[in-house]
Amino acid sequence: MTELTSGRSTSRLRQLTAASVGNAVEWFDWYVYSMLAVYFATQFFPKDAENSLVPLLSTLAVFAVGFFARPLGGLVIGALADRFGRKAALSATVGGMGVGSLLIGAAPTYEQVGVLAPALLLVARLVQGASAGGEYAAGSAFLVEAAPEGRRGLFSSFFYASATAANLLAIGLSALLANLLSAEDMNSWGWRVPFLLGAVGALVGLWIRRHAEETLETVPAEKATARRPGFFTFLREHPREAFMVFGITAAPALAFYVWTSYLPTFAGITVGFDPKTGLLSGVIALSWFLLLQPVFGLLSDRIGRKPLLLVFGGAFAVGAVPMLSLLDDTFTRMLVVQLVGLTFLACWSSVSAAVSAELFPASLRSAGIGFPYALSVALFGGTGPYVATWLVSMGAPGAFGWYIAVLALLSFLVYLRLPETAHGPLR
Template sequence: MNAPTLASAPANASTKTSRAARTRLVMAAAVGNALEFYDFTVYAFFALVIGKVFFPVNDPVGQLLLAVASFGVGFFTRPVGGLLIGMYADRAGRKKAMLLTLGLMALGTAMIAAAPTFAQVGIAAPVILVIARLIQGFSAGGEVGASTTLLLEQAPSNRRGFYASWQFASQGLSALAGALTGVALTATLSASQLESWGWRVPFVVGTAIVPVGWWLRRTMEEAPRESIEAAPKAPKAPKLPLVTVLREHGRAVLNGLGLTIGGTSAHFIIVFYLSIYGVKTLGLPGWTAMLSGCVSGAILFVVAPIGGYLSDRIGRNKLAQTTRILLMLAIWPAFVILNKSPTAGTLLAVVTVLSIVHSLNVGPTGAMLGELFPRSVRATGAAIVYSLGVAIFGGFAQFFVTSLIVITKSVMAPAWYVIGCGVLSVIAVACMRDRAKEALD
């Protein structure tokens, strides 16, 4: 009678330990990732002020274009960071790669916080800004592959979508934090104070809280016992993971790019660009646009895990296709309504509806990307397709759309951009096998 009791105790303890380790893992990946993308978010929200401080062009539109272009230049190094850090994660471990990305992001953020303005050092100011953005882009390119892969590999087999969804939920948390910072500063500081020193505050805050993310990642467990036991003979990473990915998984790369293109175009338009659109095109006050960022960030943080959970139950492809088509159908009338009734209430209503659909759509995306590749090259493959898609169709989304509005004289350009990218995503998902009910490896 005593033997079963004694035998069951370690099993129960092991289960509790495993559950605690997974909870700590989600916190480390989510909080660390949120800290990384917080810096990208606050730059987007303060693009108008940064344009005035670093690019003294007489034309306000020219200032905005240069500011969002410097925002986009960081995405040039995303594919490079995705490749190099992804390979490092496959060969040295996900944890070491995640610590590296956090350290690099801290460096880039500190450089922006302390950067002199054009009035102080002339052309050196935008040069320093661009270098900092390149470092941040390199870091973010490797962050997604390493952290998403770690979440996916350590999740219970029937909850991979939910666990991986925290990658994108944490981006919503960062958008919320960045927008709240912007609202607080805009409400308490004058325009001259914002241009003088107020814009630096969010970047100082981002630098100061990096140690929290570092501590969480430094002390987390990388491989739970049951994950190792489930695949004791998993192949080691090849010496040249990129060659293996391109040679043996070309179709997975194309499908992953298509999936990423649809999600990232919608993300940067809904979460980031609408705040600028509200000010520059609709003529709304700055605090209203910032508030829209708070709404979209909060919704992404809450709803993305719901999307991940649903994908574990009903299938990833079905959810991804349905919500993508709904978003494509909604984006055009949303911009029509915005321009016919350019009020704060309309903007917030549109952002709320679009953000809910978008958040449900990106919920399963992290798991879908990771499930495209085997363990030996998973971080490299996921990082490459995500960073390339985001670099091309996300990083320069604001620049492309702003330019299209100027060239075509049409305020509907953002809607057409999201619809066009959405078509590519629908095609890609149609070519993917749904692996929600299959073993990961």
């Protein structure tokens, strides 16, 4: 019995490692683009004599395009994960992200090949966007299916724990290179280093995932052929659940990208905060956010998913405006606002994979999670910084807090309608 228990523990640790390491590699590759865009922008887009921001804006536009490739990845890779298994889909996502990083890291410049350079950048980002969408679809299902009974919340929390660790690594490596290299070296070749390392990391993630165990239960061949789901089968058979995943994600997606990356910029254009000092507050707050993931995931296995989701929704519906109003040009205020916001956000991120996966049967789980989640992230998370900046330009910076609050209220209403799935068997 002891040997059997030990074997199961080892197997589950291997499953958790396969999901977490691969996910960290993927999100490192995703985040490092935004960290280094300011350095490689002029390598892919020609300078405009009238506006020096044109290359950076063009590079960030390609970044945004990656967000809108995520729903396609969530749909296609999610459906493939439901047909052929989570393991194959997860290998495809980490491989795709690595290919995208290699393309960016080794791409020729505009000066060398002209318009082919930004075209390659666009293709690479589309591949990475599709991979990111598929990663959540297959990874959420994999983590929840690999978990022992009563620990699905804990296992699901490692999705955002590993993604946050990747964000911190991307920040740390980018800052290290910027301090070690001259500005000229950083602009000419230094920015390529993290992308090439990310491509190597993808090979490691691919190797680890090849040794994982499949979590999708097999069925007899004749039944599998008859029951193979189509791309939109989840929407025809479970429209309510698909809508719930969309609503569950809407407000948190917006809050996530604001509180983890955009907040110093928002404070800079509204109250004169120096965004450079936001790096330290961001690292501290993200480290705290990472530590909360398994704590809240484990808590959800005891008290349920709904109480944590309701805490998030209620806190941002009531507190978004006061939190943003608290910002000024001091480091202390920025850190407090980030810590408070990310603490409430962790109530969602720690259980999002579990609560979404528990809504669908295994045969439709990845597609059912992937498409509505990625669509919600693209519509609300990917556009959040743009909406905030536009509102500031229109002379209504305070309206952004109300935008977050209204969206949080709508998500709160969805949470109220959710069934509690923490304590029942996985469908």
